[in-house]
Amino acid sequence: MTAKLTAAMVVMDGGGDRPVPELGGLTPLQAAKTPNFDRLASQGQSGLMHVISPGVTPGSDTAHLALFGYDPVSTYPGRGPLEALGAGLQSRPGDVAFRANFATMNPDFTVIDRRAGREFTSEEGAALQKALDGLDIDGVKVHFVHTVEHRGALVLEGKGLSEKITDVDPHEDGKKILQAEPLVPEARKTADVVNRLIRLSYERLRGLDVNKARQKRGIAPANVLLLRGPGQHREVATLKERFGIRCAVLAGGALYIGTAKYVGMDHVKVQGQTGTIDTNFDGIADKAIECIEGGYDYVFIHIKATDNASHDHNVKQKILAIERTDKMVGRILDKVRDRVVIAVTADHTTPVTVGEHTCDPVPIVIWAPFLRPDSSKRFTEIDAARGALHTIRGMDVLPTLLGYAGKTEKFGS
């Protein structure tokens, strides 16, 4: 009988890369000093992972669904519901959820600043959020929450809603806000609600004291709410329903938290966990240890700094983010080495030379005290290709960890 272990997964966002000329053709993982990752690679099993499937460039949301053990093709609800869940809203089957953001427009609906100056204090956000409170349009309840900067999430709760509508956000300053149109006849009502909601947001926001104060300070007023990324929450079986497991997510970004909640995971807060290079690595490690010792069956740790560095074409910062994550993993293993099956990987490749997600598979290493070793000695894109996992799909990783952790039942008898 296998001892019951916790399945732990550490994901460096955009961690995969390509050869970088300024590193003499090495990848950031090859150039980084990663003694802890390399110990996992030496003792464990490495491979390359197609997070979704060969040739498919993963989005952040679909990638995480796969890493949580779900087929994104059949379970992806669109970005809106995941953002909404991450922002602390409820989103249930039937609801339609959106990413929302404050913008500045002229009375003729021409957008002057899609981000309404971008900077918002949490007091301003709270005041703006309050002004939109309690909206009810034709029996459809509107739930909005402000998150950070000009951003927020919005859920429409009611009957007969559909996410199949066109965009209202013109995605460019100087253009008029668009009319939402139904893409299917059943979406007529939702399109109407959204169009009225945009107008109502203008009516409620434009005269607010907070906006007068912003204008006095020379900052763009937040006088309208724009919506994008509509999606409808699907009926998905939670991880608890599928495997009978308790799952924790340690992440700084709303999207990752929301995607985890969508499949029934608990968000475990870590003081100082952010999406930046200065996130509280030690605090994350200590909280992960607590989750593992506290009986969570699956603990997922998301580190965003690698991806930010990639988008900024900042090689040094990416290497630093990798090295800090390596140290964090070392801190976890020092305490609970004998209690975990752990995977270290990435949710997609974001080459620093490209600055965007690409379809290249990502390296993965899986370690448990009892695993057969392979010939891979370092955790890099190049070494992982020689590992015993060969090529693995993203959605197969969690079942693999749970299998090794003794959390799943034999199939058949």
Place this chain on the structure above:
Amino acid sequence: MTAKLTAAMVVMDGGGDRPVPELGGLTPLQAAKTPNFDRLASQGQSGLMHVISPGVTPGSDTAHLALFGYDPVSTYPGRGPLEALGAGLQSRPGDVAFRANFATMNPDFTVIDRRAGREFTSEEGAALQKALDGLDIDGVKVHFVHTVEHRGALVLEGKGLSEKITDVDPHEDGKKILQAEPLVPEARKTADVVNRLIRLSYERLRGLDVNKARQKRGIAPANVLLLRGPGQHREVATLKERFGIRCAVLAGGALYIGTAKYVGMDHVKVQGQTGTIDTNFDGIADKAIECIEGGYDYVFIHIKATDNASHDHNVKQKILAIERTDKMVGRILDKVRDRVVIAVTADHTTPVTVGEHTCDPVPIVIWAPFLRPDSSKRFTEIDAARGALHTIRGMDVLPTLLGYAGKTEKFGS
């Protein structure tokens, strides 16, 4: 932002092989001098490809569907429609198409020569084709076209047709032509049409001048048309519909051209491109360069000579065909190295020791200027097994090339 590149695929038909005793246990790829392939292998990623799936011996038609990015299990329409498209006929959903060939029979329907002497001038072919022109059986229009030798293709156009009928071709000289029988009740009409068509072909062909002249010269007359390989064109989304891409096929054989047309590719003609060892390799390379420079998103090059050599158990000829293809690839890369993501592979294994298709996976190498290298240095069945692509399915290759070429959208956000 990834530069937009063209996805190029070079397929050596039957190019995969097994160890050959007369080569001291080497495969033809190992014995051949292939500096260009080997440069791709050294700088790119190799692997083994199950063109359809493990253990399945691919046909030429199903293999190409997979290489064009389609699941042959759900999209293969049978051989007939693909041959018909390749022969220049129209084949649309609802039609039933066949491979057709002239044969010689006695008045009692005993086949004397299934190939009617095999040799036909194009004038003879045209005269025979004309004699079968305009046939209409019970409202079903018959379209026949002669291609080469005794061969042709035939399409039945009409309502309520089905491909589910038994064969009329006895597949052996000295046996009687068979009655087509319906395999399902709905195929009764089609079976009747086919049976009447066979008789009608005899009535129209037997007395022709061209047959009298053949008999005078001691050559078997083409007095009946045999049909085989019935298939019904399916509703498949074209590559343009699926990916928004323009695709070109450079091939000498009707089947490859027809399969490419079935998925919406353009056949780009090359002067002197044939299925033989003397095909115009330089001309193919130059036309491929033209297609790449001209903005095609996917360019597929088919080389048949490797397969012919394999079927003839001709090791030297196979090595020569490989070396000429290698040179052709070098000529292409000399001109458009910075504009392509290229794969070199085979559609199936045809060992020269066997002379028939087998289920062995084939080697594949994928190269792009930015790809992570692996430890494979040569393009052979043995070296490819060490490559970073590990094992890949045929239908995953095109999406992979398109992903690297920047032709596909991110899935999710």
